[in-house]
Amino acid sequence: MINLAIVSLFWLMLLCNLGVAYAFGLRLERAFATLLLAGCIVGLVFSPLLLARHWVDDFNRAFDVIILVAAWMAAMRSDRHWPLWFAGLQSLTVAMDIAAMTELGMRYRYIANLSALWALPAMLAMTAGILLDRRGDWSATGGSAHAA
Numbered sequence: 001m002i003n004l005a006i007v008s009l010f011w012l013m014l015l016c017n018l019g020v021a022y023a024f025g026l027r028l029e030r031a032f033a034t035l036l037l038a039g040c041i042v043g044l045v046f047s048p049l050l051l052a053r054h055w056v057d058d059f060n061r062a063f064d065v066i067i068l069v070a071a072w073m074a075a076m077r078s079d080r081h082w083p084l085w086f087a088g089l090q091s092l093t094v095a096m097d098i099a100a101m102t103e104l105g106m107r108y109r110y111i112a113n114l115s116a117l118w119a120l121p122a123m124l125a126m127t128a129g130i131l132l133d134r135r136g137d138w139s140a141t142g143g144s145a146h147a148a
Contacts (some may be wrong), residue, residue: 006116006117009120010116010119010120011040013120013123013124013127014036014037014040014123016127017033017036017123017126017127018033018034018036018037020127020130020131021033021126021127021130024130024131024134025130025134028074028078028080028083029080029126029130032070032071032074032083032086032126033126035066035067035070036067036123039063039066039067042063043056043059043060043063046059047059057112060097061094061097061101064090064093064094064097064115065094067090067093068087068090068091068093068094071083071086071087071090072087074086074087075087080129080133081129081132081133082125082126082128082129082130082132082133083129085122085125085126085129086122086125086126086129089118089121089122089125090118090122092118093115093116093118093119093122094115096111096112096114096115096118097112097115099111099115100112100115
């Protein structure tokens, strides 16, 4: 029951993140939100096709690393604050992925779930950052338009 709630909350947050990125974000925000959605859809489509559970876990870990690299690249090149927060939280995700690989049984599942937990605050930081940047853009332009 709790797992279903977390998965539902994840997809709701992902869709809200995508909506805010496309409504108020710049090209960076739109591209990053699209990357997140694409990875989740690919994982959702291919996970029933993968026969072994460890292949699904390997795909998820590989995608976490791709997101980490993209987040740090965005953080280093952007004048926005949310990429730095996102990259930091995604670093925790990858650290938990590495820790989970060293464990077996129930401890593995606990650590793997902790790894997935960091996605929610990361997406929240991105969504809030986009909205705050939008508010700052409105303030800088006299509240008349979104600066491109």
